[in-house]
Amino acid sequence: MKSFKIAPSILSADFARLGQDVDAVLEAGADIVHFDVMDNHYVPNLTIGPMVCKALRDYGVTAPIDVHLMVKPVDRIIGDFLEAGASYITFHPEGSEHVDRSLQLIKSAGCKAGLVFNPATPLHHMDYVMDKLDMVLLMSVNPGFGGQKFIPGTLDKLREARAKIDASGLDIRLEIDGGVNTQNIREIAEAGADTFVAGSAIFGADDYKSVIDIMRAELAK
Numbered sequence: 362m363k364s365f366k367i368a369p370s371i372l373s374a375d376f377a378r379l380g381q382d383v384d385a386v387l388e389a390g391a392d393i394v395h396f397d398v399m400d401n402h403y404v405p406n407l408t409i410g411p412m413v414c415k416a417l418r419d420y421g422v423t424a425p426i427d428v429h430l431m432v433k434p435v436d437r438i439i440g441d442f443l444e445a446g447a448s449y450i451t452f453h454p455e456g457s458e459h460v461d462r463s464l465q466l467i468k469s470a471g472c473k474a475g476l477v478f479n480p481a482t483p484l485h486h487m488d489y490v491m492d493k494l495d496m497v498l499l500m501s502v503n504p505g506f507g508g509q510k511f512i513p514g515t516l517d518k519l520r521e522a523r524a525k526i527d528a529s530g531l532d533i534r535l536e537i538d539g540g541v542n543t544q545n546i547r548e549i550a551e552a553g554a555d556t557f558v559a560g561s562a563i564f565g566a567d568d569y570k571s572v573i574d575i576m577r578a579e580l581a582k
């Protein structure tokens with residue numbers, strides 16, 4: 362098992378003072394900045410793009426930025442995120458006509474690549490591209506909005522994904538996204554996740570550090 366990483370989703374951050382809010386959550390102990398990109402086409406919401414990713418880098422954010430593309434088609438925006446300083450780029454197989462090609466595009470620039478699985482999307486989409494994956498992200502809500510409730514069936518899917526990754530012997534992180542909080546993070550970890558996206562649970566709190574500390578204490582149990 363890899364080390365656990367906590368990745369606050371800046372979807373729930375204060376966009377009017379994003380740089381400071383990202384600094385605050387990193388100072389509070391976050392490991393990764395989760396960056397949700399929505400296009401009002403693949404998902405019914407519109408958020409932020411490569412200019413904002415670059416702005417965070419120019420502002421001085423050095424932590425890994427985990428770009429989650431809820432975008433269709435994905436290919437034409439990948440290059441902009443590579444230039445904007447993304448550390449990971451993950452996308453939904455439904456957003457690409459040629460999943461292997463999109464993964465190669467990301468990897469060719471030295472960026473880490475991953476596939477994202479909606480609650481109803483089967484895991485077999487990863488089967489023939491595992492050698493190109495640095496991350497598998499399971500959605501535990503339907504994508505588009507923060508603040509939704511964790512779908513319990515995702516726990517079995519996590520166990521299935523964990524078994525596939527372990528059987529492959531490859532170095533692939535298993536990330537979970539949607540409805541993660543201090544109450545459920547422990548059982549999510551037990552089901553196999555090693556990287557935890559949390560938006561509203563962290564940014565909705567007055568004290569980010571206390572939430573992240575509780576999450577880490579739960580993970581250490």
Ligand code: DX5
Pocket residue numbers: 370372373395397429502503504505506507508509538539540541558559560561562
């Ligand atoms: C949903 C996004 C998530 C979301 C998580 O489409 O991919 O990253 O912001 O938010 P919470 O933790 O509030 O469910």
Ligand code: ZN
Pocket residue numbers: 370395396397429538558
């Ligand atoms: Zn996300």
